[in-house]
Amino acid sequence: MQDAPPSHGAPSFSRFWTAATLSSFGTAVTTVAMPVLVVTTLEASAFEVGVVNAAQFLPYAALGLVAGVYADRWRRQRILVWSSVGRAITLGAIPVLWALDALQVWPLVGLLLLFGSFSVFAFAATQSLLPRIVPRERLVVANARLDQSDAAAQTLGPALGGGLVGLLGAPVAIAVDAVSYLLDALLNAGLRVTEPPVDASTPRNLRREIGEGLRFTYRHRTLAPLALSTHVWFLANGAGFTALSLVALREMALSSLVFGLLVTVAGSTGLVGASIAPSLGRRIGAGPAIVRSRAVYPVAWLLVALAPTVSTAAGVALLTVALGLHGLAGGLENANDMGLWRRSVNRTSAAVGALLGGTAVAFLGASPALLGVAVVFTVAVAVAGLSPLREVRQVL
Missing domain, CATH: 1.20.1250.20 (MFS general substrate transporter like domains)
Known part of the structure; x- marks a missing residue:
């Protein structure tokens, strides 16, 4: 049986909520910047555009079935922090490669595969961590606030992303998303959350x-x-x-x-x-x-x-x-x-x-x-x- 969630959930949830909001807005910017980067900046072929888009989903196919299992075996807060750091690095590499005139479609595909892999584990950790941050009776309210922030990001973020791409270019706009994940990692690293002891010895039959x-x-x-x-x-x-x-x-x-x-x-x-x-x-x-x-x-x-x-x-x-x-x-x-x-x-x-x-x-x-x-x-x-x-x- 899991321990009761800690009573100090309100300050930690504020940090968690802020981190989620920042990364949601960053993601909304990339929603516009990535197609512009691939179609316009890199002038990719139609097939290459399809490959780039597929790369953003493939990690869910490869890792989605096991991410939840390992989220139960590892510290969720640690997973969340390092997943955000990994996403910041992989996205941050895009403008760096562009500045070095070394950005091509296939290296971009590799970076997106890494980014998606980190995202799979981050999602699994988030689902398990939130009940540790807020009391059970506040979960509905907490989820509603997260949904509201995500909806606001999806509504306002793409227009912001289009403006940033027009002013700064697609690679620099993607750098904004990378920074949002660094801030996400810093905020989540400071969460005051008590997690139950990790029991990695209990066998899990994933196939079953x-x-x-x-x-x-x-x-x-x-x-x-x-x-x-x-x-x-x-x-x-x-x-x-x-x-x-x-x-x-x-x-x-x-x-x-x-x-x-x-x-x-x-x-x-x-x-x-x-x-x-x-x-x-x-x-x-x-x-x-x-x-x-x-x-x-x-x-x-x-x-x-x-x-x-x-x-x-x-x-x-x-x-x-x-x-x-x-x-x-x-x-x-x-x-x-x-x-x-x-x-x-x-x-x-x-x-x-x-x-x-x-x-x-x-x-x-x-x-x-x-x-x-x-x-x-x-x-x-x-x-x-x-x-x-x-x-x-x-x-x-």
């Missing part, structure tokens, strides 16, 4: 635990279609956002600021969707809410496919509506937590999707590739909508 989770999910009448639909969704999403960066930054030649504002639209409508999701779930049930929300994605990506075929002004308007719909749908359905190892499967799907998206743009062109993305999103809707999920009031 994963097998139990797989059997429970994929034999369940409602969780199975939800999981499969989500895997297909991540495949389409990985392909879609790879193609989107190529369309917006290369074919339509939009500025980094405009691109950042488009990403901001998705964050803003996502916040709106998240705020009304609970009432929608209560009114029509969780299953129907998920199915109806997912039905919005094919429409959104059809609009994205049309964007490069019209004038620039009309294309920007279509992208604005499309990303607004995408963010709204995501906010409406995102209350469902699939668990850490299932996130690993989802990130694997996203990595495959990113590779397929880049390859499709290279061989078919942007609009046909995006039409294919809309079709795959439709498959995700069909998997969920033709299953018992469409009738359930509450998803487990």
Whole structure:
């Protein structure tokens, strides 16, 4: 049995919350800076853009299944601090290589693989550490504050990132994110938190635990279609956002600021969707809410496919509506937590999707590739909508 969380949680949570907020805003800046760096600064091919995007997801596939186990065997605070230091170093290497005129696509892929590996362990440690920082009765409030900060970062951060990229260039903007992780590490190193003794001697049968989770999910009448639909969704999403960066930054030649504002639209409508999701779930049930929300994605990506075929002004308007719909749908359905190892499967799907998206743009062109993305999103809707999920009031 774990010890009770320490009573001095408020000051430590303030540090933890500040650290999370800083890194969230840094991440939002990189959300815009990274595509600009790859597509515009490095002039990567469509396939290389897909590889770079896939590299950001692959560590979840390789390490997601074991990160939770080792987070239970090591000190969570130490994991969190050193993961942030590792992310700061890997991101900080990008502007250094650029200044030395040595930054190329494949070294960047290696750095992103390292960055993602640190992120997997940081996520696992965060999930385990928060209940040690605040008392159990304050966990809901603490999680709400973290969610609010993250939503604010997703809403304001991309516009800030677009402005920074325009003023300083993409590599320097990424350096801002690196600094945010250093500050994150410093703040979390000063947390006053008592962790239970680490028992590394207790054997863990990872294969058995994963097998139990797989059997429970994929034999369940409602969780199975939800999981499969989500895997297909991540495949389409990985392909879609790879193609989107190529369309917006290369074919339509939009500025980094405009691109950042488009990403901001998705964050803003996502916040709106998240705020009304609970009432929608209560009114029509969780299953129907998920199915109806997912039905919005094919429409959104059809609009994205049309964007490069019209004038620039009309294309920007279509992208604005499309990303607004995408963010709204995501906010409406995102209350469902699939668990850490299932996130690993989802990130694997996203990595495959990113590779397929880049390859499709290279061989078919942007609009046909995006039409294919809309079709795959439709498959995700069909998997969920033709299953018992469409009738359930509450998803487990």
